[in-house]
Amino acid sequence: MNVQTRVKERAEEQASSMTAEQQAAIRTLANDLHRLNHAVMKAVEAGVSVELVRSARHHGGDGHWGDLMIPVIVTNRTVN
Numbered sequence: 001m002n003v004q005t006r007v008k009e010r011a012e013e014q015a016s017s018m019t020a021e022q023q024a025a026i027r028t029l030a031n032d033l034h035r036l037n038h039a040v041m042k043a044v045e046a047g048v049s050v051e052l053v054r055s056a057r058h059h060g061g062d063g064h065w066g067d068l069m070i071p072v073i074v075t076n077r078t079v080n
Contacts, residue, residue: 049074
C-alpha cells in the first residue's frame, strides 16, 4: 500500500467521525492552506525566504485548540 492511499484512507476515516459542520470547516482550512502554500512559493520565487511561526494558540474553551501563524520574511539582498 503506498503512502498516498493510506493518507486518503486515514482522512476518510477521520471525516466519517466528524459532523457536517466540522467537515466543512476542514475543507475550508485545506483550501486556505493550499492558497497559503501557493503564496509562499510565489514569494520564494520572487526572492524572499519565508518561515511560518506560531504566534499564538487559539483555545475553543472545550479542549480544542489551533495554532495561529505569522510569516517571518527575510529578503535576499546582495551587498555590492
